[in-house]
Amino acid sequence: MSAPISSYVSQERLWHRHEQLALIGATATGGVNRQALSPEDVAACLQLVEWGQALGMQASRDAAGNVFLTLPGSDADAAPVLTGSHLDSQPTGGKYDGVYGVLAALEACEAIRAAGLTPRRRIEVVAWMNEEGSRFAPGMMGSAVFAGVRRLADIEAVQDAQGVRVGSALREAAEALSAIPLRPLGRDVFGYVEAHIEQGPLLERLGKTIGVVTGIQGKRTFQVQVQGEAAHAGTSTRAERRDALMAAVAMVGALNVRMHDELDVLKFTIGRFSVVPNAPSVVPSGVMFSIDLRHPESAVLLELGDAIEAICKANAGPCDVSVKELSKAMSLEFPADMRKRIRDSSNALGISHMDILSTAGHDARYVHEVCPSAMVFIPCHKGITHNEEESITAQDAAAGAKVLTEVLVGLALS
């Protein structure tokens, strides 16, 4: 019996590429700030393209800012196998979230090339545009447009905190990437596999190397705008004030009570809270805050998400409040056949595995809408993520890339 294709996976090369990408947008305190469509994000895409082209892969990009590298197959008419993740990060993000899935996919292609294999289907490595949603909310924009879940025109209108639109940032990125041929949005895909760090503590805690992702928990995101009136901190009485901050604090307090889940399964987060004019001696005239709500059971997610507007209104005091839902994604389950491929490959390689629910959202959520999809998780130290301290081991990274390689080969040969 010959060595498996995945035996050509190089732990050293895979780890070294993580280190090289971590230099792009590196922060002074050990993390990465490479927000979507920033010069750093574009530079990371260009580095990826350079590595792929050195391997003989063809680069392409689409109007949604997604970047692709194609490893040709023997049957040009066969629908491709897609694999990848994202290169953008949170403002104080880690080195592995997203990056791992892209580099593991590239490493799988390295292994397939090194083994001298040309599978029937071509394999396409993708870096999706704006998964994180920290600069332009909500995230997973590139995969949403690819899958037809959102329209390009809709995401183009979204603005960042400085008033820059996605459309204008995309045009700027397109200039920097102009040497890479543009291709039409979306296409037939045979199957999609995304490798990712777990972003939770379970694999490490239970001593397993591979997480066979059963599905992704549902998520709804909201933006709450509280409008009051600016006033002098020393002269305006409480009775006269329309204090947007005090109203927003009352709303967040009441929401926190309503969202209390004894079982601690519900995830309720206010990540952004921006005050205007944000000056010490001015009663705030406005507050904008975000709500991120997640639960694996769609019924719970529907009930609690639908309660938000009434809670905000009941606590607005003398202020006005408007609640806008930015995204609404119910829980999903990946196809049993795709999950079996990951289990079987792990078993064949003697790598431990377990089933696991993804509590984080991923691009696979949207790609799942257009083709059979799956996700491979590897451990993430203490589950710390969206944090500069995020860490994984080179061994786990290589093990995940090996399983991914075997799953991709299986799909590409079929």
Add this chain to the structure above:
Amino acid sequence: MSAPISSYVSQERLWHRHEQLALIGATATGGVNRQALSPEDVAACLQLVEWGQALGMQASRDAAGNVFLTLPGSDADAAPVLTGSHLDSQPTGGKYDGVYGVLAALEACEAIRAAGLTPRRRIEVVAWMNEEGSRFAPGMMGSAVFAGVRRLADIEAVQDAQGVRVGSALREAAEALSAIPLRPLGRDVFGYVEAHIEQGPLLERLGKTIGVVTGIQGKRTFQVQVQGEAAHAGTSTRAERRDALMAAVAMVGALNVRMHDELDVLKFTIGRFSVVPNAPSVVPSGVMFSIDLRHPESAVLLELGDAIEAICKANAGPCDVSVKELSKAMSLEFPADMRKRIRDSSNALGISHMDILSTAGHDARYVHEVCPSAMVFIPCHKGITHNEEESITAQDAAAGAKVLTEVLVGLALS
């Protein structure tokens, strides 16, 4: 009987100068953004100097960024009479807060010159550096250093939100103002009179034109730093989180309960509330919020201000919190003799007046430490201030300038 000196006050000139200064840092929505030591703030000082020099006044400045215009007296050895206010504004400020006191002082000098009077004491018009404290907190920096209440080195170390230090901003402003001679910090002053808009609704409501300010209510300011840990909004459980925003919201809620004053005399304001990293899908790692606490009774101010740290610590949950007091100014009363001068001048001119407590802080607070001081208030529509809607009438502005002129003449002749 000859016409009073103040009959030379020109309502038109005074109003026109307000309009001209409002162009410097004008916002699209009718207000002014001319924060301390910004290019706009410096430009406003240069405009003031140009007007003063046209009147034959001598310009000077000190190391704390305060700008002076001197109208010479007949006795160069006599301590001067000081008058003025500030030209800096809140980020979304109005056209009159501060500016009025500077332009009314300049108009008084115009009237004295036009009347052909040379009083014994010279009169100095001052524009104090950074009264507002919105860019560099706390405010009233220039007057504090002038009065010896704060050391120059202490204020130089203060940073704005972009990390720019007062020291470096002062050096930049000094370059732009280099044509104006530098003079030593502080000096003997015979008396100080500051005109200002009321920033409250009482004069307008009671139909009075002049407020004879009895004193300034006490004020304490604090900065609260809440430290948690960044985490993924979808994967970290509530039990695992150290959510700085939820801790800060609990603190603000508890503070708001403790600071509830049935009589609505206490002023409690959280004007600044800044979240890190402030991204929708990241559990916040840090929150910095400001506290502005004011009350006319020093005992109340001491008791409530001293309670803040314990309340924050009791509500920190799994986060760390540190509370730093930035400024502590007890209530003060202006000298009866100085107040009598304002009453007498108003009566002589047939202008209605009433005694009034200043609930806002002013540069007069610190100048009061080094010489007999007083303040003249004029009405401010509906008490709206620190707001782009701030408005006054040209008639009230002129009436206040006339009273100021008579008070200054009385002091300068003595």
